[in-house]
């Protein structure tokens with residue numbers, strides 16, 4: 001499915017649920033027209049849902065205005081010699097910033113734990129930081145045909161297992 005269209009619809013819904021217009025919060029999307037499978041789109045949708053909801057809920061207290069920027073683009077230079085695409089997803093706002101402390105790599109609250117778990121599922125590299133507001137970055141592989149490499153690897157493994165079973169005498 002077309003990731004840019006999906007992300008656009010999702011963010012529209014989140015913006016209206018979070019009354020972004022009325023609060024003077026702009027959602028700026030810059031999503032490359034990549035085609036991905038559902039196995040990648042679903043965890044990405046859940047991740048985005050949590051991160052954009054967090055920005056709407058926490059970044060702009062007391063009538064503060066601002067911008068939430070969602071960017072998804074192919075990572076340049078990482079795919080030389082492979083048929084795999086590497087994608088970088090960034091959700092950045094110019095709000096009050098994340099309460100990052102000593103344990104920034106493994107947040108204990110549910111929403112951010114969900115984000116960590118989903119990014120592990122995508123075998124993504126995940127970074128939380130503050131850059132004039134919260135900034136969450138995720139770099140992951142989307143395999144050929146828009147399938148994530150993890151799923152391809154799993155498919156290959158189960159094909160191998162089936163072949164082994166078929167070859168084994170009862």
Ligand SMILES: Nc1ncnc2c1ncn2[C@@H]1O[C@H](COP(=O)(O)OP(=O)(O)O)[C@@H](O)[C@H]1O
Nearest residue numbers: 054055058059096097098099109110111112134
């Ligand atoms: N974009 C953000 N800007 C500022 N603070 C944030 C942002 N995202 C998350 N936080 C802070 O991190 C905490 C943990 O987030 P999360 O695990 O999603 O929990 P919840 O959203 O249920 O409060 C939030 O309660 C909030 O204080």
Ligand SMILES: [Mg+2]
Nearest residue numbers: 050054111112
């Ligand atoms: Mg949350």
